[in-house]
């Protein structure tokens with residue numbers, strides 16, 4: 001085997017070890033973002049329900065106050081009935097009382113309806129809050145697990161990277177870059193075996209000439225189809 005290819009093959013083993021250590025860790029930020037989005041949405045829904053409840057409570061209080069204001073008004077008008085000086089004024093006041101009472105009853109109906117809806121809104125807000133709290137607990141659990149995993153792996157990943165640094169010594173820069181590019185784009189298999197003249201990376205047949213060159217080991221040979229760097233398998 002060509003000495004550069006031999007070194008790359010060893011390097012690839014370490015890179016594959018590092019990849020398997022970082023694979024799930026690399027997925028964590030996307031997973032965290034997804035979970036955070038879900039939590040934010042539940043928080044938003046909860047805040048919305050809480051705001052609707054608060055508004056209904058405030059509105060019902062305002063209506064209640066209006067009803068009590070009308071009651072005072074009616075009381076005042078009734079008292080006035082005792083002091084009016086003529087029948088016309090008496091009739092006008094009665095008419096006024098009736099108008100205020102009518103308005104008061106409408107407001108009270110509205111207030112009662114709103115108070116009923118307050119109960120429904122209260123229940124909905126509680127459900128939304130519970131859902132958001134449960135999701136927050138799940139999210140915090142996920143963050144703790146993710147950190148634990150990162151910490152557990154950190155040592156092994158670092159050791160792998162240190163080993164890797166030493167192993168690249170003696171590999172020409174251009175071949176190393178080529179290898180690294182292939183490693184990324186060829187599913188973590190940049191250097192692969194040839195068996196019975198077939199590239200084991202893409203399973204295409206390689207030429208007789210290339211087969212002989214791979215056997216010879218005096219040059220770095222690439223697969224004509226997938227460009228992987230080849231070595232002679234058993």
Ligand SMILES: [Zn+2]
Nearest residue numbers: 199202223226
């Ligand atoms: Zn190939």
